[in-house]
Amino acid sequence: MSERKALLEVDNVTLRFGGVVALNQVDFTLYEGEILGLIGPNGAGKTTCFNAMTGVYLPTEGQIRFKGEQVSGKKRNKITKMGMARTFQNIRLFPEMTALENVLVGADAHNSTSVPTALLRLPKHWREERQSKARALELLDFVGITGRSDDLARNLSYGDQRRLEIARALATNPALLCLDEPAAGFNPAEKVALLELIKKIRDSGVTVLLIEHDMRLVMGVTDRIVVLEFGRKIAEGTPEEVRDNPKVVAAYLGVPDAA
Amino acid sequence: MTTETVKKQRWKLNLRDRFQDLPKPARIAAMVVFVVLLYLLPTKAFYENLGFPIPVGSGYLPFYTTGSDMAGVLFQCGYYILLALGLNVVLGYAGLLDLGFFGFFAVGAYTVALLTSPESKLITEYNWLESPWPWLVTVPIAIALAMLSGVLLGWPTLRLRGDYLAIVTLGFAEIIRIVAKNQDWILNGDRGIPSVGHPPGTWPDGEAIFDLEFTPYYWLVLTVIIAVIFLIRNLANSRVGRAWVAIREDEDAAELMGVPTFKFKLWAFAIGAAIGGLSGSLWAGQANFVNSNTFSLENSILVLAAVLLGGAGSIGGAILGGFIVIYLPEWLRSVGDVFGWPTQVEIAGIHIDVSPTSLRFVIFGALLIVVMIYRPQGLWPNRRRAAELKDRQKEVAPVE
Ligand SMILES: Nc1ncnc2c1ncn2[C@@H]1O[C@H](COP(=O)(O)OP(=O)(O)OP(=O)(O)O)[C@@H](O)[C@H]1O
Ligand SMILES: [Mg+2]
Numbered sequence A: 001m002s003e004r005k006a007l008l009e010v011d012n013v014t015l016r017f018g019g020v021v022a023l024n025q026v027d028f029t030l031y032e033g034e035i036l037g038l039i040g041p042n043g044a045g046k047t048t049c050f051n052a053m054t055g056v057y058l059p060t061e062g063q064i065r066f067k068g069e070q071v072s073g074k075k076r077n078k079i080t081k082m083g084m085a086r087t088f089q090n091i092r093l094f095p096e097m098t099a100l101e102n103v104l105v106g107a108d109a110h111n112s113t114s115v116p117t118a119l120l121r122l123p124k125h126w127r128e129e130r131q132s133k134a135r136a137l138e139l140l141d142f143v144g145i146t147g148r149s150d151d152l153a154r155n156l157s158y159g160d161q162r163r164l165e166i167a168r169a170l171a172t173n174p175a176l177l178c179l180d181e182p183a184a185g186f187n188p189a190e191k192v193a194l195l196e197l198i199k200k201i202r203d204s205g206v207t208v209l210l211i212e213h214d215m216r217l218v219m220g221v222t223d224r225i226v227v228l229e230f231g232r233k234i235a236e237g238t239p240e241e242v243r244d245n246p247k248v249v250a251a252y253l254g255v256p257d258a259a
Numbered sequence B: 001m002t003t004e005t006v007k008k009q010r011w012k013l014n015l016r017d018r019f020q021d022l023p024k025p026a027r028i029a030a031m032v033v034f035v036v037l038l039y040l041l042p043t044k045a046f047y048e049n050l051g052f053p054i055p056v057g058s059g060y061l062p063f064y065t066t067g068s069d070m071a072g073v074l075f076q077c078g079y080y081i082l083l084a085l086g087l088n089v090v091l092g093y094a095g096l097l098d099l100g101f102f103g104f105f106a107v108g109a110y111t112v113a114l115l116t117s118p119e120s121k122l123i124t125e126y127n128w129l130e131s132p133w134p135w136l137v138t139v140p141i142a143i144a145l146a147m148l149s150g151v152l153l154g155w156p157t158l159r160l161r162g163d164y165l166a167i168v169t170l171g172f173a174e175i176i177r178i179v180a181k182n183q184d185w186i187l188n189g190d191r192g193i194p195s196v197g198h199p200p201g202t203w204p205d206g207e208a209i210f211d212l213e214f215t216p217y218y219w220l221v222l223t224v225i226i227a228v229i230f231l232i233r234n235l236a237n238s239r240v241g242r243a244w245v246a247i248r249e250d251e252d253a254a255e256l257m258g259v260p261t262f263k264f265k266l267w268a269f270a271i272g273a274a275i276g277g278l279s280g281s282l283w284a285g286q287a288n289f290v291n292s293n294t295f296s297l298e299n300s301i302l303v304l305a306a307v308l309l310g311g312a313g314s315i316g317g318a319i320l321g322g323f324i325v326i327y328l329p330e331w332l333r334s335v336g337d338v339f340g341w342p343t344q345v346e347i348a349g350i351h352i353d354v355s356p357t358s359l360r361f362v363i364f365g366a367l368l369i370v371v372m373i374y375r376p377q378g379l380w381p382n383r384r385r386a387a388e389l390k391d392r393q394k395e396v397a398p399v400e
Helices: A046-053 A076-082 A099-110 A115-119 A123-143 A158-171 A188-203 A215-221 A239-244 A246-252 B003-010 B015-021 B024-040 B044-049 B070-093 B102-116 B135-157 B164-182 B215-236 B239-249 B251-256 B261-287 B297-310 B315-338 B360-374 B383-395
Strands: A006-017 A020-031 A035-039 A061-066 A084-086 A176-180 A207-211 A224-229 A232-237 B344-347 B350-353
Touching: A006 A046, A006 A207, A020 A046, A020 A061, A020 A207, A035 A046, A035 A188, A035 A215, A046 A061, A046 A176, A046 A207, A076 A084, A076 A099, A076 B251, A084 A158, A099 A123, A099 A158, A099 B239, A115 A123, A115 B215, A115 B239, A123 A158, A123 B239, A158 A176, A158 A188, A188 A207, A188 A215, A215 A239, A224 A239, A224 A246, A232 A239, A232 A246, A239 A246, B015 B024, B024 B044, B024 B215, B070 B102, B070 B215, B070 B239, B070 B261, B070 B297, B070 B315, B102 B135, B102 B164, B102 B261, B102 B297, B135 B164, B135 B261, B164 B297, B215 B239, B215 B261, B215 B315, B239 B251, B239 B261, B239 B383, B251 B261, B297 B315, B297 B360, B315 B360
Parallel strands: A020 A232, A035 A207, A035 A224, A084 A176, A176 A207
Antiparallel strands: A006 A020, A006 A061, A224 A232, B344 B350
């Protein structure tokens, strides 16, 4: 355990929206190679935590460090380039682009073709197009939507759209993948498949931060869990520890299981 | 329903699809023939061979016009098409509303005028230049300066979302016009700059190619348009074009997927400005005389109308739109002349100008309203953008 290397450090982060305290001195560390679950009742601040990490919001107080470097205040696209990628609770694909093009936008994060290169069709343009396309097709296959590459994103089924979002995020070559309720609206069979996919992603060397309401899924896949309630961290530990924690039980008591 | 059948239903009668289905050599051959016809368009032989009657002294009816000559109208169409292509990059591709696009045209035109005219104050008063420069040398400078003004304008405004950009660009074009009108120190106000240089070249008999005759200017602008189309397509089908579409569809998501949104918006702005400046320098090369009267706000609105009428985001649309906004009033005027439409009427002692050229804003206003009601995506739309528009209409009634 002493060998673990911190990848993401959320250090006493507080985030207020006017009077609403969406995050209240939240403090946790994510280690390389693990799958960390971030759970909590509705409105607990989970999505807000993602937004603070990825640069959508600036924390009112506290720091977020990624690979030892402070991310708050950095540009969003720079944070992505540093190796943090995410999906969205409400799917936000580029609806009129094809599945392949969506993934290519992600892959472009590490391409450097700009106007002069594209204008003159220099070799770098062709090389990057070729490599990105191969990588994108590979990723569509990896998440299990081979054959849909030329369909517009808006025409994909709900489940395929969620998978496509994961492929697009993976295309940015992240060290950390943040999934915001990737199983929302999935049937049990699809959830099992997603569980396998998340494990596959971790095994390919990507650290995963997972927001999920479905307890069975969270317990089945995560190494550790952080529990938020009303913006505060109320528990942290292995799935077993968290499950037996009376505070967590209380927080979830009366909250019907989303599954 | 699979996407296949949807596509088939929606685009069954689409000419574009039929064209795309042709084998590649056939497509290229068709394009070549089409382009050759475009070059022949202002020549008399073209109409004679098509069998159109050509009334003496009145031009090549029914396509054209009594008062002005065909090549002149086509040249004007040409530089408006260039303007529309430039604005299309800004508005159609990156989704940025630029209401003062003609300002870049002014920058290009004034740059050429100042550097090529022997009566430019840069020569006569300030001694910055020894003698006028050749037109061809000043074109890249005009483009660069237009681009620079685009960058300077975009730098502070493109970080903001929404209507700020529209207002700032509107102000920019007006400032240029008003400064040009009221300042004597360099642009010479209403008196303007005469004797602007022309493009180079002589016929075998020693006569200058680019002089009073419009046809060579039309050929020049047509050639430039073709080159610009190729370059814009290179951009559209690349990382740059993907970034633009992503920004247009969901700017936040694009940024979170690593797209440097500010950089690519600024590029779109700079490229649009460069094309606008190029158009201005071509116009100045023909016009001989540049003053502030050319740069009224109406022209910016006309270019905007061209892009929206044709279909934002589509190269074909920009071309069609740029053509329509110039050609239609000219054509109506010539038809009016033939049928004796008056240029002026007198109502209660007030003379009202009713020539189609003067009424063109009424005509386009009406046309634009009709098109926006029945075909909001424009006459020759970009497929992707047309679909985005439909999605946005649905968003009015959100579905949870
Ligand atoms: N942009 C915003 N402006 C104001 N309040 C906000 C904003 N975003 C989130 N909030 C508030 O912050 C709190 C936390 O919201 P958040 O979306 O992070 O919850 P969550 O844990 O993701 O919930 P859920 O499970 O429903 O997705 C909520 O009270 C929410 O109303
Ligand atoms: Mg949430």
